[in-house]
Amino acid sequence: MRCKSHAPRKAIRNYVWAVEPVGYPATALVCGSVHCMEPAFIWLEEEEARQFDAGERVFRAFTATMKVRAA
Numbered sequence: 001m002r003c004k005s006h007a008p009r010k011a012i013r014n015y016v017w018a019v020e021p022v023g024y025p026a027t028a029l030v031c032g033s034v035h036c037m038e039p040a041f042i043w044l045e046e047e048e049a050r051q052f053d054a055g056e057r058v059f060r061a062f063t064a065t066m067k068v069r070a071a
């Protein structure tokens with residue numbers, strides 16, 4: 001979960017789309033970059049973007065520590 005100034009590096013995951021979490025920008029999601037306090041977007045990989053198109057709104061962090069709901 002990152003803001004658009006600190007987009008995740010493509011070398012790690014191939015994110016194709018960023019969607020807003022519920023309530024954005026007044027969201028509980030905060031950018032994961034070390035010193036950043038900006039509200040974060042949910043970055044989706046290709047398969048997740050397809051699921052979003054099909055109506056899915058809950059997405060997992062890849063560490064399985066939490067899930068987040070998209071708007």
Ligand SMILES: [Zn+2]
Pocket residue numbers: 002003004005006031032033036037038
């Ligand atoms: Zn940030």
